[in-house]
Amino acid sequence: MAAVELRGLVKRFGSFVAVDDVSLTIDHGQLVCLLGPSGCGKTTTLRLIAGFLEPTDGEIRVGERVVSSRARTLPPEQRNMSMIFQSYALWPHMTVAENIVYGLRLRKMDRDTIAKKLAAILATTKLEPLAQRYPGELSGGQQQRVALARALIVGPETLLLDEPLSNLDANLREEMRFEIRRLHDEYRYTTVYVTHDQSEAMTTADLIAVMNAGKIDQLGTPEDIYARPESEFVARFIGAANVIKGTARDESHVEFAGATLQVVGAKLTAGQSAPVAIRQHEILLSTQAPTAQQNTIKATVTRQVYLGMNRDYMVETPDGTSLRVTTPTETAVDKGSEVWLTLPPARCRALSR
Template structure:
């Protein structure tokens, strides 16, 4: 296994910059997710790591080897990497066993070694009973396991996954998230996993790099990214936070819709424009004024939807700001009702704008 390091990596297609000066270190044995919306540069970054694309500038190092630069790019077959694509790319005319051992046969390993490695990986990926079937006879989840087995059996230094679960239904996606994490914990290959699905990233990753516009907007553990977003983009993309715009009174208070809110997170400067994130389920909604006016804002319900386990409200404050609040399902507050929103200060996170 080896670390992967991107140093000021940039990729342009004509006048368009797709990957913009990205710096990232992935320690060996670590699983890092590149997470972001379509067009953010995550798949291009993965293809640069794999060697399918040459960088415009910057470098990629694997361990102590320089594998990519603007002057020289090592071809994919010399990088000791395995890649799993969205389409799985299984050979339809080969059985499961033949697909899995294809890379071993290319390496001209002897029959006994291939047999031992095949038996071991079939057991690990729970494919023993399917070894003689063809891809067309398998479910989507089974095909995904075959693709994983084929990638792992050659013992790569680095494993690359390009949205590997996007073709599966919701239940299979959830199952395979945990399977990918289980296999990673067993083999501990350095892994780069591209996805637009935050649940996949939260389930599988040691670290998440949230990408936006070709740059890494924030890098951190799943807990860091979810609980401590640093930018408006990350706050909205991860967990769909409300973002409140106000004016700072001092380093940890803002004025918003006639109220003063105490906040945590980025330190503010008096009179600067400020953005504060709070998640929908952290807002407390009441039809009567609370005993304390601290971090309380008046609003009017504009929509209410029953979702079984909770109710989803859209409310509008006096300054026209629209917020969403998720509450328990017991009490329904109809549209047009005046309510009070309590925003716990420890859940109001000032963002770096």
């Protein structure tokens, strides 16, 4: 195993900058997710790490080796990396066992070594009963486990996963998230995992790098990214937070919709525009005016949807701002009703960017 380090990585396609000065260190045995919407540069970054693309600028190091730079790029086969694609890329004419050991045979390992490694990986990935089946006889989740086993059996320094669960249905995706994390905990390979699905990232990652427009917008643990977003983009993308646009009264108070909000997070400058994030389930909705005035806003219900586990409201504040609020199902308020919103100060996070 070896650490992977990106230093000032840039990739241009003509005038378009797909990856824009990305620097990131992935420690030995760490699983880092590159998370972001389509076109944010995450897959291009992964392909640069794999050696399928050459950087326009910057460099990539694996351990002590420079594997990519403007001067020289090692081809993929010389990087000791395994990559798992969206399509699984299994050989249809080979059995599960033959697919898994294909890389070992290319390396000309002896028969006994191959047999021992195959037995171990089949047990770890729970594929022993399927060893003599062909890919066409397997479910999507089983095919994905075969692709994982084939990648792991060769003992790569680095494991790369490109949207590996995107072709699975919702139930299988949830199951395979935990399977990928279980296998990572067992083998502890240095892993880079690309996804647009925040649930996958939250379940599997040690660290999440949220990408936007070719840059890393924020890097942190799943809890950091969700609970302490630093930018409006991260707040909206992770958990779909409401972002309130108010005016700072001092370093920890914001004027918004005729109310004063006490906030945490970034220190504010009086008189400046102040974006504040709060999750929809953290807002308390009531038909009765609360006694406390601070962090309380009057609003009107413009939409209410029953979702079984909760109710999803859209409300409008006096200044015309729309906020989304989720409540327990017992809280039923009709469209057009006047309500009061309480925004707990500890949940109102001022954004630094």
